[in-house]
Amino acid sequence: MSSRTLVSQAQLQRGRGKVVYWTLLSVVVLGFTLVFLGPLYWMVTGALKSGQEIAQTPPTLWPQDPQTQNYVDAWTNLALGKLLFNTFYYAAGAVVFQLVFDTAAAYSLSKLRPVLGNVILGLMLATLMIPAMVLIVPQYVTVIDLPILHINLLDSPFSIWLPLVANAFNIFLLKRFFDSIPEDLMAAAMVDGASPLRTLWSIILPMSRPILGVVAIFSVTAVWKDFLWPKLVMPSPETRTVSVGIYAFAGGTPQNVVIAASVIAAIPTVIIFLIFQRNIMSGLTSGSLKG
Amino acid sequence: MAIMTAPAPPRTTAAPSTSSKSRRKIRDNLTGHAFLIGAVICFALFMWYPMIRGVVMSFQRTRRGETTWVGWDNYVRIVADPSFWTAWQNTFYFTVLALVLGYVIPFLVAILLNEFRHAKGYLRILVYLPVMLPPASALFLFKFYAYDPSEAGLFNAILAGLGLPTSEWMQSPTMTIPAMVIASTWMNMGSAVLIYLASLQNIPGELYEAAELDGAGLVKRIWHVTIPQTKLILALLAMLQIVATMQLFIEPLILANGAGTQDSATSVAYLIYQHGFFQNDLNGAAALGVIMLVVLAAFSAVYVRLSTKEN
Numbered sequence: 001m002s003s004r005t006l007v008s009q010a011q012l013q014r015g016r017g018k019v020v021y022w023t024l025l026s027v028v029v030l031g032f033t034l035v036f037l038g039p040l041y042w043m044v045t046g047a048l049k050s051g052q053e054i055a056q057t058p059p060t061l062w063p064q065d066p067q068t069q070n071y072v073d074a075w076t077n078l079a080l081g082k083l084l085f086n087t088f089y090y091a092a093g094a095v096v097f098q099l100v101f102d103t104a105a106a107y108s109l110s111k112l113r114p115v116l117g118n119v120i121l122g123l124m125l126a127t128l129m130i131p132a133m134v135l136i137v138p139q140y141v142t143v144i145d146l147p148i149l150h151i152n153l154l155d156s157p158f159s160i161w162l163p164l165v166a167n168a169f170n171i172f173l174l175k176r177f178f179d180s181i182p183e184d185l186m187a188a189a190m191v192d193g194a195s196p197l198r199t200l201w202s203i204i205l206p207m208s209r210p211i212l213g214v215v216a217i218f219s220v221t222a223v224w225k226d227f228l229w230p231k232l233v234m235p236s237p238e239t240r241t242v243s244v245g246i247y248a249f250a251g252g253t254p255q256n257v258v259i260a261a262s263v264i265a266a267i268p269t270v271i272i273f274l275i276f277q278r279n280i281m282s283g284l285t286s287g288s289l290k291g
Numbered sequence: 292m293a294i295m296t297a298p299a300p301p302r303t304t305a306a307p308s309t310s311s312k313s314r315r316k317i318r319d320n321l322t323g324h325a326f327l328i329g330a331v332i333c334f335a336l337f338m339w340y341p342m343i344r345g346v347v348m349s350f351q352r353t354r355r356g357e358t359t360w361v362g363w364d365n366y367v368r369i370v371a372d373p374s375f376w377t378a379w380q381n382t383f384y385f386t387v388l389a390l391v392l393g394y395v396i397p398f399l400v401a402i403l404l405n406e407f408r409h410a411k412g413y414l415r416i417l418v419y420l421p422v423m424l425p426p427a428s429a430l431f432l433f434k435f436y437a438y439d440p441s442e443a444g445l446f447n448a449i450l451a452g453l454g455l456p457t458s459e460w461m462q463s464p465t466m467t468i469p470a471m472v473i474a475s476t477w478m479n480m481g482s483a484v485l486i487y488l489a490s491l492q493n494i495p496g497e498l499y500e501a502a503e504l505d506g507a508g509l510v511k512r513i514w515h516v517t518i519p520q521t522k523l524i525l526a527l528l529a530m531l532q533i534v535a536t537m538q539l540f541i542e543p544l545i546l547a548n549g550a551g552t553q554d555s556a557t558s559v560a561y562l563i564y565q566h567g568f569f570q571n572d573l574n575g576a577a578a579l580g581v582i583m584l585v586v587l588a589a590f591s592a593v594y595v596r597l598s599t600k601e602n
Binding site: 004005006007008009012024025028029032033035036037039040042043046054055056057058059100101102104105107108109112113114115117120123124127129130131132133134135136137138139140141142143146147162163165166171196221224225227228232242243244246247250255258259262263265266269270272273274277280281284285 | 319320321322323324326327329330331333334336337338339340341342344345348402403404405406407408409410413414415416417418419420421423424425426427428429431432435436437441442443444445448451452477482485486488489491494496497499500503509512513516517534537538540541545559560563564567568573576577580581583584587588591
């Protein structure tokens with residue numbers, strides 16, 4: 001199945017090639033484990049050490065007297081339960097908003113093709129060229145006083161959900177997937193008298209599960225990882241996300257407790273990754289390739 | 292808006308068939324726009340309007356609720372600020388260093404991983420794992436455990452163990468940016484590795500076969516087959532990475548408490564944040580944003596020019 005790469009299969013199975021291959025493989029497996037898993041191990045076990053032990057030279061590999069108290073303190077002092085709930089709530093809402101509005105828009109641009117559809121698509125894709133940092137100030141000013149409506153969205157989850165709908169990458173990804181669904185299916189549904197909404201719901205969406213999954217996962221991780229925007233639009237302690245909450249407490253909290261909180265904050269995304277790693281990796285590469 | 296300007300159906304009695312046809316066309320268009328409207332409103336409110344607003348704001352000054360036009364005043368004030376030049380210097384240094392580390396290493400790692408017939412899944416998961424961590428979490432790990440300037444810190448313990456001189460890391464003005472680049476590369480290289488891997492898998496095996504028959508060694512095969520075949524994706528990722536690293540923000544904020552020792556960490560994005568949200572100068576921050584946009588756009592233009600010339 002695997003086609004030939006830089007070095008031929010045969011060369012890797014013969015005497016010297018075989019030795020080199022296996023040595024290199026073991027070195028890389030060991031090295032990668034140390035480089036990428038090592039710091040995480042250090043983080044989880046470091047948060048179990050006492051303040052004295054963490055300042056010890058040389059550092060200990062395994063905590064002599066594991067202090068689960070650091071994790072308990074992190075949970076109670078930083079109100080992590082509330083912070084995690086907030087973040088989860090924003091992430092869930094972001095998935096719903098992005099799936100509903102971006103799917104509808106991509107469907108329209110791909111299959112219904114109304115007048116000026118291409119102009120709108122062009123204007124959407126143009127936003128991919130604008131660095132996020134450039135827009136942060138005018139976006140903030142917009143959110144504190146929405147044009148025409150004059151509503152202040154600070155501390156409202158809509159200030160996270162609605163800007164996330166304006167995601168040209170999602171529209172591009174979804175539109176390209178819909179483009180690959182044969183036109184005949186659409187025509188057949190139309191002949192049967194199905195409305196565009198009905199066609200979307202019963203024909204297009206069931207076929208698009210993989211791409212919808214990718215959009216949903218990216219949406220959850222984007223909310224979970226985001227820092228500056230939630231920091232600006234969720235200024236109250238009650239509405240903070242978990243990353244912002246930890247940052248806000250970092251100054252006056254013992255280091256080990258901050259790290260323990262960081263470990264807890266990272267658990268949800270790590271679990272999501274381990275469950276959906278196939279979808280995440282395929283989504284990542286399908287977005288940037290074959291374009 | 293498009294809905295409003297759609298042409299009215301011709302009201303002739305002679306051709307009822309064309310009339311119903313055009314009415315049908317209008318209805319189809321209305322349906323199409325109805326599906327678009329949610330996303331269009333969000334784009335208009337949070338992308339298109341802020342883009343214009345940012346430029347407008349940069350020529351205004353708002354004081355005590357009163358907004359006046361001030362011409363280039365904000366730009367003059369921003370450029371006159373001594374940290375403006377420090378911030379650009381730091382940002383460029385970070386970008387270049389991040390390119391050397393974060394661009395070359397992932398490509399080499401991808402080439403290596405593509406050769407392995409075993410442990411592929413495991414290695415991929417490992418490289419991508421840091422990408423999934425919230426950046427704040429990962430950076431606190433670096434700040435408190437890895438970059439601890441005493442010998443109790445992870446990096447210093449390793450250096451001391453190898454008999455090498457230890458470093459003050461974030462306390463040392465010369466190490467601040469390299470330390471931020473290391474942390475940032477560790478956190479972000481996973482996506483680049485996976486994208487390269489996917490493009491490496493698209494290289495037809497016959498090309499390597501032919502090169503080998505021509506007597507090309509390993510390095511020559513990389514140079515004459517692998518790199519030309521992945522040129523497009525290599526170029527695209529270089530571009531994306533530069534744009535991303537120029538927006539350096541959370542690394543200085545968490546690792547260096549913002550400005551860092553002797554301003555060694557101040558970045559342009561951090562300056563935008565400072566002006567906008569601490570110095571009560573949203574107009575100055577907007578001007579700085581416009582400057583950043585112009586620099587990145589100029590850079591992209593040069594880049595596109597060069598890459599089209601080559602083809």
